[in-house]
Amino acid sequence: MKRILVPSDLSDISENALRVAVDIADRADAEIYLINFTEHPVETFTATGEIDKKYADEENIYTVQLVQKYQQQLSALSTKYGAGGRTIHFQVYDDELKGGIVDFIKDYNIDLVVMGTSGEESADEFFSGNHTEQVIEVATCPVLSVKKHYVKSDYNTIILGLDTERDSKDNFSQAAAYLNDLADSLGARIDIVNIVKPGTNDKVKIERKLIDFAARYGIKDHSVTIVESDDKEKGLINFARTHSAGLLAVFSHAEDGFFRIFRDNLSEELTMSSDVPVLTINLHNV
Structure with missing residues (x-):
């Protein structure tokens, strides 16, 4: 970095x-x-x-x-x-x-x-x-x-909001390398967070997928957390706030034009709503 x-x-x-x-x-x-x-x-x-x-x-x-x-x-x-x-x-x-x-x-x-x-x-x-x-x-x-009213805080924790969905264009290896580089530079720990609907029964299976993901792509000094919320955006933002996160990170599939409008683009929603700075890594570009 x-x-x-x-x-x-x-x-x-x-x-x-x-x-x-x-x-x-x-x-x-x-x-x-x-x-x-x-x-x-x-x-x-x-x-x-x-x-x-x-x-x-x-x-x-x-x-x-x-x-x-x-x-x-x-x-x-x-x-x-x-x-x-x-x-x-x-x-x-x-x-x-x-x-x-x-x-x-x-x-x-x-x-x-x-x-x-x-x-x-x-x-x-x-x-x-x-x-x-x-x-x-x-x-x-x-x-x-x-955001324009952001006030300086520490960067000891990076919250990585992660879904288990992916496609063939996703470059997770490079995305994880970027994230590790930033975390090393800031001296930060990474908390991998997945948002599930309340009452979800397969949380153990999801947690295992996240642990396997972190191991496969070499994400350093991390923890894994499953959070229940009806809204992914609000769930991530609330978790970041309550855990005093310095940054909120997401891997994105950002697209151009009409196609982008009809996708559930969590990165865009977070950029608009989160008071915590949002780090976006476009998996199709890196």
């Missing part, structure tokens, strides 16, 4: 995500990449942060000035949170968010994306999800979503 990407729209929500990224980076001795994704015609900045004027033609002057403003704001955030020798790189990246994330993760070998989220989804975003969900759909590394 050496490189953390924080996409920023320079809002209070994304600054809160930066605070969480700093907490994790301090524990993991990681570098942070604070990036604003905006399509623009600017190719270079001078050593003082000014735009190279040969690229600032009149046709693009408004966008150029906007990029310059973003660059200055990112620089200020880097200075504000870079105290104590932290490494925070910053850049206005020439691409829209969804496509830019894919390229940036690949080009810079990013290990974790930390994103702020309002926990809201407007009608015009329904078919593509909010920005965090769009990133989860395409990211080839884990994505940590942080």
Whole structure:
């Protein structure tokens, strides 16, 4: 866990995500990449942060000035949170968010994306999800979503909400490796939790499946818990709250467009509802 990407729209929500990224980076001795994704015609900045004027033609002057403003704001955030020798790189990246994330993760070998989220989804975003969900759909590394009012806590426990269902595209080996890496970096223990309906009779069988899963994929320093609840989302969130979890992790099958809407996407529900930061690993991408 050496490189953390924080996409920023320079809002209070994304600054809160930066605070969480700093907490994790301090524990993991990681570098942070604070990036604003905006399509623009600017190719270079001078050593003082000014735009190279040969690229600032009149046709693009408004966008150029906007990029310059973003660059200055990112620089200020880097200075504000870079105290104590932290490494925070910053850049206005020439691409829209969804496509830019894919390229940036690949080009810079990013290990974790930390994103702020309002926990809201407007009608015009329904078919593509909010920005965090769009990133989860395409990211080839884990994505940590942080609500805007999240207050710093310890990261001693990671709750992994795990189902026993799977398909041929699921890459559990890599997902478990990512989770172990993060847990090692944070010094955290993993509690594997499965939510079952009240009165379920085969809890012993389910527990055995979870134990076998942990052994097969090498999940370190863990425990297994079966929780009864009529609602998976509420059951996981309540368990995370009552056990003072630092992170709530889920393995996702995030899909694009219409197909995503008709799936029981627990990751999306948790991202919208949970006050505990939600770590999502897309099993089809990692």
